[in-house]
Amino acid sequence: MADAPSRAASLHPAAARPERPSGGTVTDAHPVAVVYGATRGIGRAVAWRLAESGHRVVAVGRPDARKPAAHAALAGTLDELERDLVAAFGERARPQLVRCDVLDSRASAAVVDDAEREWGRVDVVVVSAVFQGAGASQRVAQLELDELERYVRGNFTTCVAIAQRAVAAFARRGSGTFVQLVSGSSRTAPVRPVDKGGFMALAYVAPKAAVAKLVPLLAVELRDVAPHVRVFNVDPGLVITETMKQQGTARMFERWGTVDPDVTGRVVARLATAPRGDPLAQRLHGVEFVHAPQVFEEVWGTDAKL
Ligand SMILES: NC(=O)c1ccc[n+]([C@@H]2O[C@H](COP(=O)([O-])OP(=O)(O)OC[C@H]3O[C@@H](n4cnc5c(N)ncnc54)[C@H](OP(=O)(O)O)[C@@H]3O)[C@@H](O)[C@H]2O)c1
Secondary structure, three states: OOOOOOHHHHOOOOOOOOOOOOOOOOOOOOOEEEEEOOOOHHHHHHHHHHHHOOOEEEEEEOOHHHOOHHHHOOOOOHHHHHHHHHHHHOHHHOOEEEEOOOOOHHHHHHHHHHHHHHHOOOOEEEEOOOOOOHHHHOOOOOOOHHHHHHHHHHHHHHHHHHHHHHHHHHHHHOOEEEEEEOOHHHHOOOOOOHHHOOOOOHHHHHHHHHHOOHHHHHHHHHHHHOOOEEEEEEEOOOOOOHHHHHHOOHHHHHOOOOEOHHHHHHHHHHHHOOOOOOHHHHHHOOOOOEEHHHHHHHHHOOOOEO
């Protein structure tokens, strides 16, 4: 299936590691953030803001061999992220690059364990990767069950698998922040069919609706076992993606008012760096839908719409 993120294969040779005296355990001085879907869009904005705020970023994207031709032509790669982060913030911001497909749930979850072994700590895990296939534009009647299963695996099962590993790593440290991207479209009523100008395909919204339950449930379960671990569901609002530009649907969406991906980048970095007892993080922890533009306007007092 995907490239297994074995340590030897997944590590970027140029990333500076903490020094390890023989036999000793060394923990990186920087907080470590694993960001899935860091090549472009919201995930890239999140990786950027976390690097800016001093995190060592483990940036996860798909292996090139797993990208369909249409996706391979989209702007945004792990190598570009690395180049741009180092140019902006210097060598200390060089990310570790990991290539892994969310269709492989176990390999995706193992990235968290590998990062913890490599750096001695994991402080933040953000899931912004999203599987998108033919089902994104198919009516229910056309949707093949194999395609539906890919959507469920990539956008639900894998999120659960990653959250399990993240929460276990955080519990070992006593704190940590898990964030996943949810979608407001999974809780609004459809107006027209997806192939007639509608924005809602069952294959996309159903796993998104299901995965939104993960964070409220985790919050309840963590109360007695790891009370300083925080979990957030963040809805970025309507963000124009490279895929929308490629498919020519960006202009239709722009009419509805869109949001810059950096709005979510800043909100996630704000939550990830919140000190213990921070009122905003406490209020949003475990909430089923946190609307990033609303939080942005509350914190920075500026209109989030483009
Ligand atoms: N854009 C919106 O308006 C909007 C609204 C609500 C919620 N969201 C949610 O926000 C999150 C980010 O969306 P976005 O708009 O930033 O999407 P995007 O621009 O399309 O980026 C998707 C990311 O996921 C990665 N990815 C795609 N398929 C993958 C696979 N099979 N395995 C591993 N990684 C894969 C892509 O990397 P590569 O293709 O380079 O591998 C890319 O980094 C998603 O969860 C989405 O559902 C977005």
